[in-house]
Amino acid sequence: MKRVALLGATGSIGRQAIEVVERNPELELCALASGSADLAVLAAEHGVSHTQTSGDLTQLLEVSDPDVVLNAVVGFAGVGATLWALERGVTLALANKESLVAAGALALAARERGGGLLLPVDSEHSALFQCLEGRDASSVHSLVLTASGGPFRGRTRSELAEVGVDDALAHPTWSMGPKITVDSATLANKGLELIEAHFLFGVPYERIEVVVHPSSIVHSLVRFRDGAALAHLGYPDMTVPISFALTYPDRAATDVPQLDLAGGLTLEFSAPDLETFPLLALARRAGELGGTYPCVFNAANEVAVAAFLDGRLPFLGIAELVEEALGAADGSTAHDLDELVEADAAARGLAERGVPVG
Ligand SMILES: NC(=O)c1ccc[n+]([C@@H]2O[C@H](COP(=O)([O-])OP(=O)(O)OC[C@H]3O[C@@H](n4cnc5c(N)ncnc54)[C@H](OP(=O)(O)O)[C@@H]3O)[C@@H](O)[C@H]2O)c1
Numbered sequence: 001m002k003r004v005a006l007l008g009a010t011g012s013i014g015r016q017a018i019e020v021v022e023r024n025p026e027l028e029l030c031a032l033a034s035g036s037a038d039l040a041v042l043a044a045e046h047g048v049s050h051t052q053t054s055g056d057l058t059q060l061l062e063v064s065d066p067d068v069v070l071n072a073v074v075g076f077a078g079v080g081a082t083l084w085a086l087e088r089g090v091t092l093a094l095a096n097k098e099s100l101v102a103a104g105a106l107a108l109a110a111r112e113r114g115g116g117l118l119l120p121v122d123s124e125h126s127a128l129f130q131c132l133e134g135r136d137a138s139s140v141h142s143l144v145l146t147a148s149g150g151p152f153r154g155r156t157r158s159e160l161a162e163v164g165v166d167d168a169l170a171h172p173t174w175s176m177g178p179k180i181t182v183d184s185a186t187l188a189n190k191g192l193e194l195i196e197a198h199f200l201f202g203v204p205y206e207r208i209e210v211v212v213h214p215s216s217i218v219h220s221l222v223r224f225r226d227g228a229a230l231a232h233l234g235y236p237d238m239t240v241p242i243s244f245a246l247t248y249p250d251r252a253a254t255d256v257p258q259l260d261l262a263g264g265l266t267l268e269f270s271a272p273d274l275e276t277f278p279l280l281a282l283a284r285r286a287g288e289l290g291g292t293y294p295c296v297f298n299a300a301n302e303v304a305v306a307a308f309l310d311g312r313l314p315f316l317g318i319a320e321l322v323e324e325a326l327g328a329a330d331g332s333t334a335h336d337l338d339e340l341v342e343a344d345a346a347a348r349g350l351a352e353r354g355v356p357v358g
Contacts, residue, residue: 074098
């Protein structure tokens with residue numbers, strides 16, 4: 001039996017994870033966490049006695065003694081749980097990319113000490129993990145992250161001036177929570193994933209490419225030094241990476257249909273439009289600068305997305321706010337979680353001041 005602590009149980013990933021657990025008799029839920037949603041019914045349905053709503057999630061992890069932590073919380077709120085699991089060598093199935101982006105170096109040091117497994121749940125990183133598994137790092141030429149391009153692919157910057165929340169939430173291929181859906185519309189999500197890939201796989205930024213691939217069938221690729229490229233293909237369905245991470249290394253069966261190649265598949269690729277979607281280039285710059293710049297990028301983006309979703313900031317204002325926060329931050333390295341929390345709070349303060357009042 002694998003005991004799974006599911007953090008973010010009421011969200012898009014959380015709900016799909018519950019279906020994976022229900023399907024696999026060797027998995028059981030031992031803890032559930034949410035931000036504000038009531039967990040009583042869910043806990044009763046699954047016989048879970050440990051639940052927590054918001055606050056310090058490490059307390060829940062301490063008492064529930066999980067074998068696997070599935071961190072599917074949205075945003076920086078997931079950072080404590082990520083570090084808790086890595087430090088103790090408890091397997092971490094990571095959907096909460098923001099924690100690895102913000103706490104990258106601290107997370108890697110904790111993983112080194114804890115010696116446990118870090119299994120990405122982001123579909124692109126799950127794909128890269130599978131293409132890289134068992135290969136020598138020296139044989140890897142580069143990583144290629146695919147991006148659907150979001151609902152505004154092909155638009156110009158001026159065409160985005162008037163887009164609203166409903167337009168941004170209409171993602172063409174993935175059904176996800178509101179924050180990541182807006183991040184996909186701005187390409188900030190791919191920026192976060194670029195930084196996430198750097199920390200997960202230890203590959204320098206100049207050897208991680210992003211390409212737009214509208215049908216989201218190829219989840220990512222690894223290029224090797226001999227000229228071969230290995231890709232991971234499948235219909236866009238988060239069940240696959242969630243199930244892969246929770247049942248690793250067994251690769252349990254799912255209900256996801258097999259790829260129908262003879263039925264016709266379109267595999268188109270193109271370069272991202274960095275002028276219309278500047279957050280991807282800003283993320284790359286933040287990653288290359290290092291220190292707490294990725295944390296600042298993430299914090300300012302969280303503030304900006306929340307303001308956009310509340311109708312307090314126009315769509316194009318999201319990138320402007322993040323750029324201003326990066327320009328104003330000193331980016332100095334955080335040596336522990338307290339310093340990281342301080343850097344995050346400072347960046348949030350900077351970004352909040354940039355949100356128009358009223
Ligand atoms: N959805 C996808 O397909 C997908 C794909 C790849 C990666 N991810 C990543 O997975 C994470 C979750 O995404 P999502 O789409 O599932 O988001 P979501 O639908 O908005 O769900 C977020 C979950 O986090 C909980 N939460 C929020 N703040 C919390 C806090 N302070 N403490 C504890 N729980 C908290 C929410 O609880 P309430 O319901 O109470 O608000 C909810 O259960 C994000 O980091 C995202 O980038 C998602």
